[in-house]
Amino acid sequence: xxxxxxxxxxxxxxxxxxxxxxxxxxxxxxxxxxxxxxxxxxxxxxxxxxxxxxxxxxxxxxxxxxxxxxxxxxxxxxxxxxxxxxxxxxxxxxxxxxxxxxxxxxxxxxxxxxxxxxxxxxxxxxxxxxxxxxxxxxxxxxxxxxxxxxxxxxxxxxxxxxxxxxxxxxxxxxxxxxxxxxxxxxxxxxxxxxxxxxxxxxxxxxxxxxxxxxxxxxxxxxxxxxxxxxxxxxxxxxxxxxxxxxxxxxxxxxxxxxxxxxxxxxxxxxxxxxxxxxxxxxxxxxxxxxxxxxxxxxxxxxxxxxxxxxxxxxxxxxxxxxxxxxxxxxxxxxxxxxxxxxxxxxxxxxx
Amino acid sequence: xxxxxxxxxxxxxxxxxxxxxxxxxxxxxxxxxxxxxxxxxxxxxxxxxxxxxxxxxxxxxxxxxxxxxxxxxxxxxxxxxxxxxxxxxxxxxxxxxxxxxxxxxxxxxxxxxxxxxxxxxxxxxxxxxxxxxxxxxxxxxxxxxxxxxxxxxxxxxxxxxxxxxxxxxxxxxxxxxxxxxxxxxxxxxxxxxxxxxxxxxxxxxxxxxxxxxxxxxxxxxxxxxxxxxxxxxxxxxxxxxxxxxxxxxxxxxxxxxxxxxxxxxxxxxxxxxxxxxxxxxxxxxxxxxxxxxxxxxxxxxxxxxxxxxxxxxxxxxxxxxxxxxxxxxxxxxxxxxxxxxxxxxxxxxxx
DNA sequence: CTGAAAGCGCTTACAG
DNA sequence: CTGAAAGCGCTTACAG
Numbered sequence: 001x002x003x004x005x006x007x008x009x010x011x012x013x014x015x016x017x018x019x020x021x022x023x024x025x026x027x028x029x030x031x032x033x034x035x036x037x038x039x040x041x042x043x044x045x046x047x048x049x050x051x052x053x054x055x056x057x058x059x060x061x062x063x064x065x066x067x068x069x070x071x072x073x074x075x076x077x078x079x080x081x082x083x084x085x086x087x088x089x090x091x092x093x094x095x096x097x098x099x100x101x102x103x104x105x106x107x108x109x110x111x112x113x114x115x116x117x118x119x120x121x122x123x124x125x126x127x128x129x130x131x132x133x134x135x136x137x138x139x140x141x142x143x144x145x146x147x148x149x150x151x152x153x154x155x156x157x158x159x160x161x162x163x164x165x166x167x168x169x170x171x172x173x174x175x176x177x178x179x180x181x182x183x184x185x186x187x188x189x190x191x192x193x194x195x196x197x198x199x200x201x202x203x204x205x206x207x208x209x210x211x212x213x214x215x216x217x218x219x220x221x222x223x224x225x226x227x228x229x230x231x232x233x234x235x236x237x238x239x240x241x242x243x244x245x246x247x248x249x250x251x252x253x254x255x256x257x258x259x260x261x262x263x264x265x266x267x268x269x270x271x272x273x274x275x276x277x278x279x280x281x282x283x284x285x286x287x288x289x290x291x292x293x294x295x296x297x298x299x300x301x302x303x304x305x306x307x308x309x310x311x312x313x314x315x316x317x318x319x320x321x322x323x324x325x326x327x328x329x330x331x332x333x334x335x336x337x338x339x340x341x342x343x344x345x346x347x348x349x350x351x
Numbered sequence: 352x353x354x355x356x357x358x359x360x361x362x363x364x365x366x367x368x369x370x371x372x373x374x375x376x377x378x379x380x381x382x383x384x385x386x387x388x389x390x391x392x393x394x395x396x397x398x399x400x401x402x403x404x405x406x407x408x409x410x411x412x413x414x415x416x417x418x419x420x421x422x423x424x425x426x427x428x429x430x431x432x433x434x435x436x437x438x439x440x441x442x443x444x445x446x447x448x449x450x451x452x453x454x455x456x457x458x459x460x461x462x463x464x465x466x467x468x469x470x471x472x473x474x475x476x477x478x479x480x481x482x483x484x485x486x487x488x489x490x491x492x493x494x495x496x497x498x499x500x501x502x503x504x505x506x507x508x509x510x511x512x513x514x515x516x517x518x519x520x521x522x523x524x525x526x527x528x529x530x531x532x533x534x535x536x537x538x539x540x541x542x543x544x545x546x547x548x549x550x551x552x553x554x555x556x557x558x559x560x561x562x563x564x565x566x567x568x569x570x571x572x573x574x575x576x577x578x579x580x581x582x583x584x585x586x587x588x589x590x591x592x593x594x595x596x597x598x599x600x601x602x603x604x605x606x607x608x609x610x611x612x613x614x615x616x617x618x619x620x621x622x623x624x625x626x627x628x629x630x631x632x633x634x635x636x637x638x639x640x641x642x643x644x645x646x647x648x649x650x651x652x653x654x655x656x657x658x659x660x661x662x663x664x665x666x667x668x669x670x671x672x673x674x675x676x677x678x679x680x681x682x683x684x685x686x687x688x689x690x691x692x693x694x695x696x697x698x699x700x701x702x
Numbered sequence: 703c704t705g706a707a708a709g710c711g712c713t714t715a716c717a718g
Numbered sequence: 719c720t721g722a723a724a725g726c727g728c729t730t731a732c733a734g
Contacts, residue, residue, distance in 0.1 A: 369720075369721085370721040370722075371721085372721055373719085373720060373721075376719095376720090382719095383720080384720085385719060385720090388719085388720085407726090410725095410727065410728085411726050412726080413726080
């Protein structure tokens, strides 16, 4: 005797002695089903360990999910931001037919208003989910609140904003990233050597991640037996001239062995070192983008601590996909690996 | 006037004035279509830039693709091999409903026959594609040939076999991996220091990748200004006793500053260093698995050069998925990143 | 509160 | 060589 078990909903309907429409109703927790019927169906679903077929679901449904992505536009680190976008496109090509529509919204990292105005347009678009690089704190907070009100899910990449709980955060553990640099220093320095930690800042917000890096860095060093002097400075430099004169001055008074740039502008220091022909100073930075890479290649930057930009985008998209389409639970915090990039391994880094 | 364009095949059929069955025939390059009809349909397909809906395709098709994976079973590096399997499972959960069936075949890395016999069972299973870690060269070659005859696609992970062309190879560029270690040595050593490169071998085959690492390592050092003495040795050690007595002897005659273990057994040297209390010798190894990690954590291993095991599995599965289901072209060689893992970044490495 | 029916964009026998 | 029809496992009006 061969009982061919019917597929999903049909089989549930058969067992419960109802129509598939009714099954569908309880499956989606819609109203209009007698309590008793509902319970019966629910228990059958449990019994069968029923898993809906996502293909059939998407094919049958007219519903299109709209996701928006808010990301810094072409700027000096432009190449970097292509990363997440590429990652999203890659994800899209793999999950493409699932009825997803993506819109990209670029803002100027130096222009608070451009961020603000992009959020306004996004709010008008009736998006289901957004991916955002929260460069401006207050504006992001406001945006997040209004998203929540409208039941728009948001995912943060790159950094987080305190007290705001996104569907998911995808980015580094910056404290630990600082420790990684500290650990490298163990090999690069000897007891007594001087270190300069530089925060070359243009943007006013998201300084927090820089602080965390610094804390991790210092914590590691204080635990280790590398007793070196760490000097941490903010340089509010607009261009190379300011950096140069600052460093000229600083280095004339301090015998620095290593400079650690806590944001993505290590290339500025590298340029300085190249201009002056200073080969004896080690340089560690953050961020995988062309300007940094050029100096990594020619040896003026020794190490770059990075996260894969493409992966961030891919995972952010996946978070929304999992939430809306696959209806699976999404991890609240997804720390990305803290990668150590050198002139010898950067080539395969994007893979 | 609102012309609602019909969806894919239907619209093609309408334009070509044929039935969708005929369209389907040319879409799949099947016989039994008049040349003229075929050309007409083909041109319409091109015109529309028609892309089949993969969801509908999989849903309608009864075809189930069967993939087999041939991978070392629990051995001393056991934890490592969970990686690819987890990766495949992860991919499966994302592409699960696409009608794929996976079978796992484990062999003993020390037992050529176990590999051989697994390939035999796999060949009987009428698989569509296989993922294999080609530990034994001749046996793999034989297996690959017979796969080709049966039109079974195969993907290599971890290493390649010369003159055999898989659908895709997913693994490291070992020459470059050796260079990465060389580059690290630049920071860890000073001119004149001695380095010992160790190949602690049990298995007879796949030595090639070790040779390539060594070449890369030496090439880098010879290009750099770190003029150190490199001694490269094979140790055919079965256990700790042999390693210990070998190292006792070697180190009594040489003042080694750094040991580079080219395969995944750095933990054996680390154990030796720990036993002897030798903290002054730096140790670099390969492979992300528990035994190595323990010594990374306690400081006896300084750096591990790794590739993400999970990612390998994921990508290998994806290669087969792309080939069979999405019908997209697959990259012949997919080099994985050469990751530098330390005690401070290993935690987030698996993410 | 419930069900019959059409449809998503394909594939697969089957009939001619 | 070609087409009509059923079906994959769901969703979505619509009717009662």
